[in-house]
Amino acid sequence: MSGLLGDLSPAQAETLVKFRKALSQEQLLRKKDDDYTLLRFLKARGFDLEKAKAMFRSMLEWRREVGADTIKEVFEFPERKATLLLYPRFHHKTDKLGRPIYIERLGQLRADELLKITTLDRVFMSHVFDWEVLIDSKFRACSEKVGRDVRQTLTILDLKGVAPKHMSKPVRQFIQKIAKVDQDYYPEYLGKMIIINAPVAFKAMWTVVKPWIDKRTKKKIEVCGGNFTGKLLELVEKENLPEFLGGCCSCVGGCEHSDAGPWNVVAESSIDSHVIA
Structure with missing residues (x-):
């Protein structure tokens, strides 16, 4: 894959596939989670699959806590x-x-x-x-x-x-x-x-x-x-x-x-x- 995150090595591309599958199996994957989104978490954790999963799970929990998914509709400033x-x-x-x-x-x-x-x-x-x-x-x-x-x-x-x-x-x-x-x-x-x-x-x-x-x-x-x-x-x-x-x-x-x-x-x-x- 080319683009903002650069070309992936075969090992990195394989990790991306595994990451998507793991998130899907744990019902953590959202419809909007494209490969770029998943790569952001993998890159942030050096393509360590378990650490990326933990980071992604933590992100979802935080979003629920602060109401990030609906903040554009409900927050007035x-x-x-x-x-x-x-x-x-x-x-x-x-x-x-x-x-x-x-x-x-x-x-x-x-x-x-x-x-x-x-x-x-x-x-x-x-x-x-x-x-x-x-x-x-x-x-x-x-x-x-x-x-x-x-x-x-x-x-x-x-x-x-x-x-x-x-x-x-x-x-x-x-x-x-x-x-x-x-x-x-x-x-x-x-x-x-x-x-x-x-x-x-x-x-x-x-x-x-x-x-x-x-x-x-x-x-x-x-x-x-x-x-x-x-x-x-x-x-x-x-x-x-x-x-x-x-x-x-x-x-x-x-x-x-x-x-x-x-x-x-x-x-x-x-x-x-x-x-x-």
Whole structure:
């Protein structure tokens, strides 16, 4: 099989067949579980069949606990726009490989103010909601635009302004919870992560965060200081990159609120006329 996960060896292809059969026999297989979905779990566990089964089973249990299958229909988050001002995190257009770009500006997190208008539990549920929209809608739209399967993202984590206050115990616990969800229940969706504006103190912070991240994910992470524009423009067309990241996109109302991308044709076409030459 070729595609996002590369060609499989004969042994890996055989493991995939065994994995599908085992999940089917245990009545764990869902209709939407195509080979790519199963390969994500196999790859995350080094093609160890038993570990992949345990991971898949754990994912299904977690989805039942949080109601992930129905979250798009039942979860309402009217405070979303307000929370984005206090904790900017959003999808914005695509990179040169057609992957959705996820941008998070951790240095602009104002946790005390955020907790006055919502709870970390609700922010967490909005994170799960965004995952489900990404998988069901945004990946599909990106795939249709480039004419091939797109099921990974480019993440840009902006640490400009990050200080010790941003890593209070509740915030650390929240980030740890998010990291676990992303790795254990949505594995192998990350294509590449660029960490920019890493401060001098980042090494100490990285020591705290690193143990939460598995080896495969660590290999996808590249850390840059303040000179990051060149690296980002290797991955993203200038017109798709917000101004504050060195691009020329200036969305009406702010890129963090536009939801511009192939999944939102109206927003993207409207924004095209506001790209600075």
